[in-house]
Amino acid sequence: MINSLEELEALANTKRCNEQNCQEELRVCIGSSCASLGSELLKAALDEAIKTSNMSAQCRVKAVGCNGLCAKAPLISHCNRATKQSTLYEEVQNADIPDLVQSLLNPTSVSHKHCDTKQDFFAAQTKIVLQNAGIIDPDDIEDYIAHEGYKTLFETLESKLPNEVIEEIKKSGLRGRGGGGFYTGLKWESVAKVQSEEKYIICNGDEGDPGAFMDRALMEADPHRILEGMALAGYACGASMGYIYVRAEYPVAVAKLSHAIKQAKKLGVLGANIAHSGFSFDIEIRLGAGAFVCGEATALITSIEGNRGNPRQKPPHLSDYGLFGKPTVLNNVETLANIVPILTNGAAWFKSIGTENSSGTKVFALTGHIQNSGLVEVAMGTTLRTLIYKIGGGIPDGKKFKAVQTGGPSGGCIPESLLDLEVDYESLKKAGSIMGSGGMIIIDEEANMVELARFFMDFCRSESCGKCTPCRVGTVQLTELLDKFIDKKATRNDLELLQNLSYVVKDTSLCGLGQSAPNPVLSTLKYFEHEYLEGISDD
Amino acid sequence: MIREKVRVKSFKINGIDVTGASNQTILEVAQDNNIEIPTLCYLKGLSCVGSCRMCIVEIKGSNQLIPACTAKIKEGMEVTTDSPRIKTNREMILSMLFSERTHTCSVCVSNGNCELQNKAHELHLDHIQVPYHNARFEIDASHKNFVNDPNRCILCTRCIRVCDEIEGAHALDIMDRGIDTRIIHDMDEPWAQSLSCTSCGKCVYVCPTGALYEKDISDEEADKKRSIIMELLERKAQQ
Amino acid sequence: MKKIRLATIWLDGCSGCHMSILDMDAKLIEIAQFVDVVYSPYVDTKEFPKDVDLTIIEGALSTDHDLEMIRKIRANSKYIIGLGDCAITGNISAMKNLFGSEAVLERSYGELSDINTSGGYPCKIVPKLLDKVLPLHEVIKVDYFLPGCPTPSEAIYEMLKALIEGREIDMSAYTRFGK
Numbered sequence: 033m034i035n036s037l038e039e040l041e042a043l044a045n046t047k048r049c050n051e052q053n054c055q056e057e058l059r060v061c062i063g064s065s066c067a068s069l070g071s072e073l074l075k076a077a078l079d080e081a082i083k084t085s086n087m088s089a090q091c092r093v094k095a096v097g098c099n100g101l102c103a104k105a106p107l108i109s110h111c112n113r114a115t116k117q118s119t120l121y122e123e124v125q126n127a128d129i130p131d132l133v134q135s136l137l138n139p140t141s142v143s144h145k146h147c148d149t150k151q152d153f154f155a156a157q158t159k160i161v162l163q164n165a166g167i168i169d170p171d172d173i174e175d176y177i178a179h180e181g182y183k184t185l186f187e188t189l190e191s192k193l194p195n196e197v198i199e200e201i202k203k204s205g206l207r208g209r210g211g212g213g214f215y216t217g218l219k220w221e222s223v224a225k226v227q228s229e230e231k232y233i234i235c236n237g238d239e240g241d242p243g244a245f246m247d248r249a250l251m252e253a254d255p256h257r258i259l260e261g262m263a264l265a266g267y268a269c270g271a272s273m274g275y276i277y278v279r280a281e282y283p284v285a286v287a288k289l290s291h292a293i294k295q296a297k298k299l300g301v302l303g304a305n306i307a308h309s310g311f312s313f314d315i316e317i318r319l320g321a322g323a324f325v326c327g328e329a330t331a332l333i334t335s336i337e338g339n340r341g342n343p344r345q346k347p348p349h350l351s352d353y354g355l356f357g358k359p360t361v362l363n364n365v366e367t368l369a370n371i372v373p374i375l376t377n378g379a380a381w382f383k384s385i386g387t388e389n390s391s392g393t394k395v396f397a398l399t400g401h402i403q404n405s406g407l408v409e410v411a412m413g414t415t416l417r418t419l420i421y422k423i424g425g426g427i428p429d430g431k432k433f434k435a436v437q438t439g440g441p442s443g444g445c446i447p448e449s450l451l452d453l454e455v456d457y458e459s460l461k462k463a464g465s466i467m468g469s470g471g472m473i474i475i476d477e478e479a480n481m482v483e484l485a486r487f488f489m490d491f492c493r494s495e496s497c498g499k500c501t502p503c504r505v506g507t508v509q510l511t512e513l514l515d516k517f518i519d520k521k522a523t524r525n526d527l528e529l530l531q532n533l534s535y536v537v538k539d540t541s542l543c544g545l546g547q548s549a550p551n552p553v554l555s556t557l558k559y560f561e562h563e564y565l566e567g568i569s570d571d
Numbered sequence: 572m573i574r575e576k577v578r579v580k581s582f583k584i585n586g587i588d589v590t591g592a593s594n595q596t597i598l599e600v601a602q603d604n605n606i607e608i609p610t611l612c613y614l615k616g617l618s619c620v621g622s623c624r625m626c627i628v629e630i631k632g633s634n635q636l637i638p639a640c641t642a643k644i645k646e647g648m649e650v651t652t653d654s655p656r657i658k659t660n661r662e663m664i665l666s667m668l669f670s671e672r673t674h675t676c677s678v679c680v681s682n683g684n685c686e687l688q689n690k691a692h693e694l695h696l697d698h699i700q701v702p703y704h705n706a707r708f709e710i711d712a713s714h715k716n717f718v719n720d721p722n723r724c725i726l727c728t729r730c731i732r733v734c735d736e737i738e739g740a741h742a743l744d745i746m747d748r749g750i751d752t753r754i755i756h757d758m759d760e761p762w763a764q765s766l767s768c769t770s771c772g773k774c775v776y777v778c779p780t781g782a783l784y785e786k787d788i789s790d791e792e793a794d795k796k797r798s799i800i801m802e803l804l805e806r807k808a809q810q
Numbered sequence: 811m812k813k814i815r816l817a818t819i820w821l822d823g824c825s826g827c828h829m830s831i832l833d834m835d836a837k838l839i840e841i842a843q844f845v846d847v848v849y850s851p852y853v854d855t856k857e858f859p860k861d862v863d864l865t866i867i868e869g870a871l872s873t874d875h876d877l878e879m880i881r882k883i884r885a886n887s888k889y890i891i892g893l894g895d896c897a898i899t900g901n902i903s904a905m906k907n908l909f910g911s912e913a914v915l916e917r918s919y920g921e922l923s924d925i926n927t928s929g930g931y932p933c934k935i936v937p938k939l940l941d942k943v944l945p946l947h948e949v950i951k952v953d954y955f956l957p958g959c960p961t962p963s964e965a966i967y968e969m970l971k972a973l974i975e976g977r978e979i980d981m982s983a984y985t986r987f988g989k
Binding site: 323340344345347493494495496497498499500501502504505506507508509512529532533536539540541542 | 620621622623624627636637638641642643656659660663664667668670671700701702704725726744745747748749750751752
């Protein structure tokens with residue numbers, strides 16, 4: 033048990049000293065992208081190879097979370113403590129292991145697998161929430177503590193009042209990273225000021241957008257940072273219980289989080305009376321059963337309560353009537369991962385990154401027709417061009433860029449003419465899309481935009497809970513209308529109906545799913561109307 | 572949540588000054604003042620779910636349309652219940668309700684006593700604005716007195732709520748999602764085999780359409796008794 | 811005064827709405843002063859004429875012939891009234907949509923037939939069934955809708971009178987779906 037800040041720092045120091053004895057470190061990414069290419073087997077083989085070469089004393093093999101460049105998975109990085117040099121190896125296979133072990137003695141021997149970390153993909157990023165990803169072992173709480181983990185929580189409990197925490201978060205201008213962009217500090221404040229015996233902090237890890245894997249990577253790579261962020265939220269708002277709602281399709285994230293919670297409770301950084309401060313905070317995991325709508329705040333809460341995950345009409349807002357009818361803060365994984373750095377470095381530091389109304393960074397998952405698909409973190413205000421061409425490496429096979437879909441099925445398509453758009457909450461909204469949770473699907477010239485709109489509409493159709501009329505029926509009607517355009521059997525009236533119906537569904541649906549479901553149709557209509565006109569046959 | 576004291580609040584509906592208790596909804600105050608707002612899933616005496624979206628209204632200062640049945644009143648708010656925007660939306664929503672299942676009024680036992688049919692009449696909807704969906708659902712006629720025909724269901728969930736909140740049996744619930752959503756008994760058992768159904772018939776009485784109906788009666792004899800909920804609640808209160 | 815060139819037709823319907831037209835009884839004489847019936851089951855015209863002022867259509871669209879006919883009617887009519895629920899909602903005609911045309915043919919010419927030994931369906935002379943029975947307005951523009959099953963004769967009379975007199979009329983006082 034850790035009883036004080038001093039004891040925490042002592043543990044951190046011991047861990048750091050122990051590690052100093054080991055010169056070399058091989059960090060094998062075991063995030064889902066790398067793991068799906070067998071990186072866990074690679075790690076076991078590496079372990080074995082190091083052991084048989086009698087190098088265990090000077091080299092350690094460590095499992096780490098996502099490095100970002102998923103296109104080149106599996107990734108292994110080699111880090112030398114003395115020189116502080118680190119080398120990244122891409123697309124590592126079993127056959128490379130002897131070379132890799134050799135390279136510990138002679139760094140040039142596996143040069144063909146060498147991945148340049150000075151390339152724009154890495155250099156143009158600003159890492160705040162992904163700071164520890166790819167560096168620490170997500171299964172080892174001591175590794176997190178050695179990287180200053182839980183220090184902010186202990187310091188805050190010792191020296192800050194809850195309202196000071198809220199002030200700091202408010203000053204930082206942090207906004208919800210799940211898509212809505214609501215100011216986190218204001219959300220916390222509204223819950224903090226409600227008098228209630230019970231309050232809840234919920235972490236939304238029900239990432240369901242097609243093509244989005246930001247939160248998954250975060251939960252897999254740095255689970256303790258999320259736990260610490262939740263505990264800080266609990267302290268600020270006066271809550272002593274937290275839930276992490278994770279979709280069951282993320283087994284690795286669930287395993288890492290469960291393990292992290294167990295370790296944190298064992299060390300007493302979570303639980304009753306943390307560091308004798310009088311503040312208690314416990315966290316439990318709840319699994320989602322795969323419904324996209326359960327990422328919506330009210331549906332998520334209903335699901336945690338043990339009911340069918342249907343949304344309900346707001347107001348009442350969660351701050352008045354949330355989980356089990358109690359005041360509740362619901363924050364996205366990435367939002368909570370921003371709490372520790374803000375409180376460590378101060379609101380002014382955070383505010384200095386990003387744009388005026390959107391401070392800090394945003395993690396994006398680059399997917400689709402792009403060279404470097406993977407996970408990237410950039411300062412708010414970075415242009416789409418930088419994201420797609422500089423970091424993403426452009427479109428493969430010499431094809432031309434056509435559009436980028438941001439915000440998943442709730443977002444919209446942004447055409448080439450807006451590539452110099454500086455990405456933040458306001459600019460994306462103005463362009464007819466949304467920030468969303470950070471999925472970015474890049475689309476090349478060969479894609480048909482009506483088919484793309486249909487793909488997302490069909491997704492919303494199959495994910496609609498069926499509670500409210502416009503979403504339940506509207507998404508079906510819209511999907512069938514889009515089919516007519518794809519089959520080139522639409523009429524002028526169909527185009528009018530497509531538009532009118534889109535506005536009705538947007539205007540009158542009960543929750544965010546329905547309200548945003550027509551966005552892909554409306555934005556493709558706005559920028560690629562000619563593709564719809566091609567689907568009209570006047571017979 | 573702190574229980575607030577009930578206070579009187581004054582506000583405007585369609586420019587008319589009205590007052591209500593702070594725990595009342597816009598719909599309740601509108602009804603008290605004889606201001607018509609169309610509803611379908613709402614039934615006095617049951618909890619409000621705001622799912623059919625018929626009762627959407629505009630509130631000055633907000634761009635969102637909200638259902639009057641769930642929105643609590645606020646001092647000084649200005650509510651509009653019938654703007655061109657609301658009218659367009661309501662007509663489309665009603666069209667969608669007609670399109671998703673098979674509402675063939677002429678062969679329905681609720682013909683002439685159906686809230687969906689009445690709504691089309693009230694809103695002057697003489698044809699629907701979207702194509703018919705033509706989905707077929709199996710009819711459950713296993714119960715000795717009642718029939719459940721999902722083809723005529725508008726998923727208002729009144730039956731579920733009355734069974735749960737008034738009868739206390741919770742024999743009904745929903746299954747599947749989106750357009751495939753269905754009202755089921757127990758774990759999707761045939762009605763006759765439902766262990767929790769008490770055969771009280773309240774679900775049939777409150778059903779706005781002919782989805783739940785009594786066997787062996789004609790549309791002339793069908794009696795929906797939708798006011799039974801308030802009668803029961805009043806009698807309970809007197810006990 | 812020039813008489814209104816009026817056409818009436820019944821497609822996939824039961825003719826009940828045409829009965830309703832006749833049910834106007836004495837009022838038919840009043841209407842007849844203003845209209846000239848140029849095409850109808852009531853008169854013996856083979857071809858749908860040109861320059862029709864008003865066509866009243868009963869019934870839904872069920873066959874390829876109905877489709878051909880409705881397009882011809884639209885091209886030659888100034889105004890169209892959809893008469894009755896079949897024309898407006900598909901109604902009873904469209905109830906087979908839940909099973910599909912194939913199932914209906916199979917049932918009537920296969921399962922329930924006594925003398926059809928070949929097991930085939932009629933495919934010559936008779937029109938081909940569409941996959942789905944459609945209300946008129948899903949295929950052409952319909953100007954006025956007169957729901958009802960059948961539409962009450964009073965509603966038909968009031969609508970015709972309003973059109974003759976050139977005034978707007980709210981039909982909801984006279985008819986509705988299923989009436």
